[in-house]
């Protein structure tokens with residue numbers, strides 16, 4: 001049965017290499033049968049507790065999308081060895097009001113790309129800490145720290161032969177992990 005996956009890209013840049021990676025991942029053979037929805041985190045205002053009572057429409061839309069999704073795929077750059085503020089802002093919005101977090105229990109995976117050889121490893125590590133606190137079941141293995149090369153993703157979203165098998169296996173593992181959690185959490 002197809003899963004509904006919410007994709008959260010931690011970059012707002014039109015030419016984002018992480019957006020490009022995300023678009024390619026969801027088209028891989030073992031991923032294509034599922035349904036993907038990109039969260040619009042760029043239209044969120046900056047978080048303030050004053051919005052907890054009556055959140056702006058864009059916040060409501062994000063919260064509804066996450067609530068209705070079976071799984072979450074985080075694809076993010078690393079900024080200054082951590083996660084971009086825009087992504088943290090979205091996570092903070094989804095976590096409030098207190099006790100009404102939309103993240104809890106949503107099976108998730110984290111991936112990212114950078115031209116650096118560490119391929120967002122430290123940013124992912126920070127993101128994992130935040131998500132663990134929010135009670136998000138995270139796929140631990142396989143990890144994916146992707147060093148960006150200009151030929152990694154073609155204009156038609158296909159992944160270079162050198163990385164295709166690994167990334168297809170990574171998506172297969174994530175979707176298997178997500179499907180397992182859905183089975184565990186949904187009474188038959």
Ligand code: FNR
Nearest residue numbers: 011013016017018019077078079080081114115116
């Ligand atoms: C970066 N970049 C970066 N790269 C990295 O590997 N580790 C880092 O800590 C940082 N820090 C950082 C901070 C800020 C504010 C910017 C704007 C950039 C470089 C980053 O990997 C590069 O700009 C990517 O292209 C960003 O991803 P998107 O936007 O192309 O998806």
